[in-house]
Amino acid sequence: MSIPAPIQERADALRELLHHHAHQYYVLDAPAIPDAEYDKLFRELQQLEEQYPALRTPDSPTQRVGGKPLEGFAKVRHRVPMLSIRTETDIEATGARNFDARVRREMGLKEGDPPVDYVAELKFDGLAISLRYERGVLVQAATRGDGEIGEDVTQNIRTIGQIPLTLSRARERAGGRAAVPPVLEVRGEVYMRRDDFERLNELQREKIARGAKNEKTFVNPRNAAAGAVRQLDPGIARQRPLSFYAYGWGEIEGGPAFATHYEVLQALKAWGFPVSDRTVLARGADELVAYHQAVGRDRDGLPFDIDGVVYKVDDLALQKQLGFVTREPRWAVAHKFPAQEQLTTVESIDVYVGRTGKLTPVARLVPVFVGGVTVTNATLHNEDEVHRKDVRIGDTVIVRRAGDVIPEVVAVVPERRVAGAPVFSMPAQCPVCGSAAVREEGEADHRCTGGLFCSAQRKHAILHFAQRRAMDIEGLGEKLVDQLVETGVIRVLPDLYRLGLQGLVALERMGEKSAQNLLAALEQSKSTTLPRFLYGLGIRHVGESTARDLARHFGRLDPIMDAGVEQLLQVPDVGPVVAESIHAFFAQPHNREVIEQLRACGMHWEEGAPAVEAPRALAGKTVVLTGTLPTLSRDEAKEMLEAAGAKVAGSVSKKTDFVVAGAEAGSKLDKARELGVTVLDEDGLRQLLAGA
């Protein structure tokens, strides 16, 4: 049959594309598209080749396993090849039934003949490894590579705690039948748990934030695991938390004879390998279907990623009889679940304002089915994340949803970017209320500064204002605030003081008595103190003690509202971050308006004169600490001294006023004596401070 030119062209294009992506995935551990996308292209080529067998070339991706070994690793020739597994459609039930039907046909079983026994296993999403033990000792670990030749990764694999370096002979000694064979190749999956993965990426993000070059975050646990195993530097591999499950074997020489796959797995367990407790015996297609469904239900709750389940014929003689096709055994099949990563398009990048005023960029997506649910948006965390991933409107992106983790944009597919797509920037104003949005130094998040006015923060602001340590409005709890805000009764804080009995009684679950009590509490709250009022405003970084300091320093509210950063810095314990935050808050006209309205509602407090700072007892004194004090730590002593106004210095000089010396004080004490500086012990220090 001759091949039509367009078909030939498409097949060539697919082969090239698949080669490219296989190289990215297997060799570089840097997949550029999600597996689901790769599988789609793969199936398309497979179908063309089935239709036109002449298209099938030995180097076609459909005829080969994995990728070439990476330069830099020694090569290992597998004595028993490491194969791939045929994937059944991910449509419910049919995957298992098709497989069972095929096996029965191959074996010449008829309807009414007994069901076939299978082992059902999880399909771990990691990296296949072959572990070679000679006389019970791990001598070599190799990746699958192209199935024939893998990479020697023994050094890296040795760092994985779950992989035994020597096989357990406990059973053997106990006279069990699981005597350790002189040669044993164990095959299994190296993977990374989801929590380990999240932690690793968190660390990576911190490193990048601190300016580390050549560091990156990982797209998914599989990618992180593969990257760690195929790492030329075992020092780095050691820092990556990896886990392992055994599910098969290669060469076995000597040792006990096994009749079934399941028996071998039990022996592997006895020799010290982790074997998943979700590995079960299943009889016939029905039990496979039930297994697929049960695992599908539990998938999100597993601590690691799986991309499906694997069914294997249990009887080893039958396995042999069924044999292999080019790259896959006929006695096993993978039955996949909906992919946890998919491609979709970013329709817009919106900025969401949280209840505490935090701005979060969110990608609105063309709806996509991923990890078993339809996802329409994904968090982009913060400005730096958007820039690091360089996500832009119109981009094709990989979205991941695994476990209960919220969907995330893991990467952009750069080749599919629309020309001229603008770089994303965070808005300078809060998209909800229009107040200035600021990002403090050393912080990743932008925040809305319109805390009192912003409707996104309304509930939070009211609850904060009402709490015991602020306005102390008894009876104004979370449920009531929700109701008041959601029904539109309260739009801004001062609306609280405009509540009437009738309006309140009209609310759900509000009796007349509690309404009266609330009104009384509100009335009472009008008479307050300046520190409570300041604290109640919910200015970022202004806790109760800063509110007290501000009130004491300025005496009245107006000068605080009008203070510049420099003036705010005069307040004890107010540093640049706090000063900026206070200044930004009062710079918002909306916030000032709300404060004016509150005053107009009758909110009042006693105002006083600005405090004259009482001079602190050790102001201007320089103190040096040396040696170990009996009860105070160095930090505690330093803190106490600084609170009393002293400067704590690192070395003794003529300018030193006191040296506080503990046990094992060294040269600093000698120097102090030499210069005639007063030396104190811990008691002396306490007396000095007490006098302060």
Ligand SMILES: NC(=O)c1ccc[n+]([C@@H]2O[C@H](COP(=O)([O-])OP(=O)(O)OC[C@H]3O[C@@H](n4cnc5c(N)ncnc54)[C@H](O)[C@@H]3O)[C@@H](O)[C@H]2O)c1
């Ligand atoms: N995103 C990309 O660009 C890209 C490129 C190439 C391949 N891929 C992905 O890689 C996979 C290709 O398939 P493959 O040939 O590597 O084989 P496979 O992953 O479909 O199946 C074989 C592998 O399954 C693993 N496995 C997990 N649990 C197992 C168990 N209980 N028993 C036996 N094996 C188990 C082993 O590592 C084995 O090598 C596909 O999922 C494909 O989407 C993606």
Ligand SMILES: [Zn+2]
């Ligand atoms: Zn706002």
